[in-house]
Amino acid sequence: MVIANVIRKGTDRISDFLKLESAGGLLLVAAAILALICSNSPLRNGYDALLKIPVEVRFASFAVAKPLLLWINDGLMAIFFLLVGLEVKREVIEGELSTPKQIVLPVVAGLGGMVGPALIYFIFNRGNEAALNGWAIPTATDIAFALGVLSLLGKRVPVSLKIFLTAVAIADDLGAIVIIAVFYTAELSIAMLFLAGVAVSVLVALNLQKVTRIAPYVIVGVILWVFVLKSGVHATLAGVAIAFAVPLKTKNAQGAAPLHQLEHSLHPWVAFGVLPIFAFANAGVSFAGVTLTALAQPLPLGIAVGLFAGKLVGVCGASALLIRLGLAKLPEGASWLQLIAIAALCGVGFTMSLFIGSLAFEGPDYSTPLRLGVIAGSTVSGVTGYLLLRFASGRAVETTSRITN
Numbered sequence: 056m057v058i059a060n061v062i063r064k065g066t067d068r069i070s071d072f073l074k075l076e077s078a079g080g081l082l083l084v085a086a087a088i089l090a091l092i093c094s095n096s097p098l099r100n101g102y103d104a105l106l107k108i109p110v111e112v113r114f115a116s117f118a119v120a121k122p123l124l125l126w127i128n129d130g131l132m133a134i135f136f137l138l139v140g141l142e143v144k145r146e147v148i149e150g151e152l153s154t155p156k157q158i159v160l161p162v163v164a165g166l167g168g169m170v171g172p173a174l175i176y177f178i179f180n181r182g183n184e185a186a187l188n189g190w191a192i193p194t195a196t197d198i199a200f201a202l203g204v205l206s207l208l209g210k211r212v213p214v215s216l217k218i219f220l221t222a223v224a225i226a227d228d229l230g231a232i233v234i235i236a237v238f239y240t241a242e243l244s245i246a247m248l249f250l251a252g253v254a255v256s257v258l259v260a261l262n263l264q265k266v267t268r269i270a271p272y273v274i275v276g277v278i279l280w281v282f283v284l285k286s287g288v289h290a291t292l293a294g295v296a297i298a299f300a301v302p303l304k305t306k307n308a309q310g311a312a313p314l315h316q317l318e319h320s321l322h323p324w325v326a327f328g329v330l331p332i333f334a335f336a337n338a339g340v341s342f343a344g345v346t347l348t349a350l351a352q353p354l355p356l357g358i359a360v361g362l363f364a365g366k367l368v369g370v371c372g373a374s375a376l377l378i379r380l381g382l383a384k385l386p387e388g389a390s391w392l393q394l395i396a397i398a399a400l401c402g403v404g405f406t407m408s409l410f411i412g413s414l415a416f417e418g419p420d421y422s423t424p425l426r427l428g429v430i431a432g433s434t435v436s437g438v439t440g441y442l443l444l445r446f447a448s449g450r451a452v453e454t455t456s457r458i459t460n
Contacts, residue, residue, distance in 0.1 A: 079326030080206030083199070086331040087338035094339035102339055119281060127336045128410075131329045133280055133294040135199060138325045139221060140298025141318040146218050148303055160383035161219050164370045165226030168401050169194040171369025172361035179357030186354050189415040191234045192425070193361030193432065195407035198224035199330050201400045204437050211448040212393070215386035220397050223370065225295070231407060235289060239414035247286035251293075254279035258300035267307035269317055272297060337406040345427050354421070358412075358428025362402040363436050370398035396443035402436025404429055 093102035111120040121129070147158060172193035180186040201224055205217060257275050266272075276297035284290040303314040350356060374394060377383040385394060412425040 079330060080203045082327060082331045083203035083334050084207070086334040087200070090335045090337070090339035094341050095343075099341065106336055106339075119284065124336055127333055128406075129284055129290040130280075131333060132199075132291045134321065135325055135329050135333070136291045136294030137276075137298050138294075138318065138321045139198065139225060140295040141301065141314055141321070142218070143222060143225060144299055144301075145303060145314060145318065146222075150218070156383050158222070160374060160377055160386075161222030162226050163377055163383075164219075164374045164398075165223045165230065167369035167373025168196065168223065168227055168366050168398070169230050169369070171367075171372070172365030172402075175361040175365040176357040179353045179360065183353065186357075189354065189358070189412060189421075189425070191231070191238065192408050192412045192415060192429070193358050193365055193404060194227070194234070195231045195404045195411055196224045196227040196366070196401045197403050197405040197407045197433070198227075199333055200405050200433070200437070201403045201440075203330065203334070204400055204403065204441050205397075205444070207441065208444055208448060212444055213386065213388040216389050216393055216397055219386045219389075219394075220400060223397075223401055227401065229292075229295075231411065235411065235414065239411065243287040244285060247282050248288070251279055251282035251286055251288075254282055255296055255300075258297065262300045262302055265302065265305045267302060267305055267313050269301075269313055272301055272313075333406075337409070340409070340426050340430060342426075345423055345430075349424060349427055350431060352424055355424040355428030355431070358408070358425070359432035359435070362404045362408065362429070362432030363399070363439070366402035366436065367395070367398045370401050371395055374398070390447055392447040393444060396440045396447060398440075399436050399443060400440035403433045403440075404436075405433040408433070 090102070093099060106122065106124040108123045109120065110123055110126050111118055113120075147153060173190050176190050176193050177187065180189075198221070201220060202217070205212060205220060254275055258272065258279070261271055261275070276293065279296060280290055280293040283293040298314075301314045301317055303312050305312065307313060307316070350359065371394065374383070378385060385391070408429045409425070412421070412429065416422075416425060
C-alpha cells in the first residue's frame with residue numbers, strides 16, 4: 056500500500072510537471088546543456104559519431120540519405136514549423152493577429168530585426184571582403200530556443216507576447232530561407248521546385264474541398280517535404296505550407312476544427328520530444344580554441360553585437376515607429392519593457408546562425424570565430440531577454456496588487 060501511494064504520488068508529480076508551460080523550456084535547456092557537456096568532454100567522439108550515423112529511406116531508385124543530424128534538422132524541425140504555422144494561422148484568422156494593425160507589427164519588426172544586425176556586421180567587417188560573406192549570420196533567430204527561454208516564465212508572460220515573438224521569428228526565418236536560397240544555395244532543382252508547387256496545389260485543393268480528415272494532409276505533406284528537401288530549399292518550409300492548408304473554419308464529424316485537433320495533438324510531442332532532441336543535436340558546440348580575447352576580432356564581434364544590439368534596436372525601432380505612427384499597437388496586455396525583452400530574445404540566433412555561418416564560410420579558419428560570436432551574442436540576448444521579462448512581469452504583478460488593494 057505504501058509503495059503504491061509513493062508510485063501514485065510520483066506519477067501525479069510527473070503529470071503536473073508535464074502540464075506546466077515552462078516544462079518544455081526546462082527540458083530544452085537541459086538538453087542543450089547535456090549537448091555542451093558531451094561536446095566538451097571525453098564523450099565528444101561518441102556524440103559526434105551518433106549524429107553522423109547514416110540514415111537512408113529508399114523507394115526503388117529514389118532515395119533520401121542523410122546523417123542523423125540532418126534528419127533531425129530537416130525532418131523533426133519541419134514538424135515544429137508545422138505546429139508554429141498552425142498557431143500563427145489560428146491567431147491570424149481568429150486571434151491576436153486577426154487585424155491588419157496586429158499583423159503588420161511582427162512582420163515589420165522581423166524585417167527591422169534583419170536589417171539592423173546586417174548593418175552592424177557590415178560596419179565591423181567592411182574592410183574584409185571575405186568576412187562580408189557572413190553578413191546574414193546575425194540576421195537569424197533560433198525560434199526554438201527563443202520560445203524555449205520564453206516558456207521558462209510560464210503564464211507570467213502574456214499570450215500575446217508569445218504570439219508576437221513567434222510571428223517575428225517566423226518572418227525572420229522565412230527571410231533567412233530566402234537569403235539562403237538566393238545567396239547561399241549553390242544550385243536549385245527547378246524540377247523539384249515544380250513538383251513541390253504541385254504538392255502545395257493539392258493541399259490547397261484539399262482545403263477548398265473542405266476535407267476534414269488529417270491523414271490526406273499528412274500524406275501529401277510528407278511528399279511535399281521530400282520535394283522541398285530535394286529542391287535545395289530549406290525543408291522546414293514545408294511544415295509551414297502544410298499548416299496553412301489545414302482547415303480552421305470547417306468542422307469535422309465531431310464538431311471540431313481539424314486545425315485545433317492537430318495543434319492539440321502535436322503540442323506535447325513537440326514540447327517534450329522534437330525540441331529537446333533538436334537542442335541536444337545542435338547545441339553541442341566545442342569550445343576548443345575559443346578564448347575571450349578572440350571576441351575582440353571584427354568577425355566574432357560583428358556577429359555578437361549584431362545579434363544582441365542589432366536585433367534589439369532593429370525590432371524595437373521598427374515596432375516603435377509603427378506604433379507612434381498609429382499603424383500598429385502594442386501586443387494585448389504587454390508593456391514597452393516586455394516588448395524590449397522580446398526584441399532581446401530575437402537575438403538568440405544559435406543554431407540558425409551557426410547553420411548560415413556554415414554556408415557562408417567553408418574551411419576551419421572561420422570555425423572558431425563563428426562559434427564564439429554566435430554563442431556570445433545568443434547567450435547575452437537570451438539572458439537579457441529572460442531577466443527583463445522576469446522584471447517586467449514582477450512590476451506588472453505589483454501594479455495589479457496596488458490597484459486591487
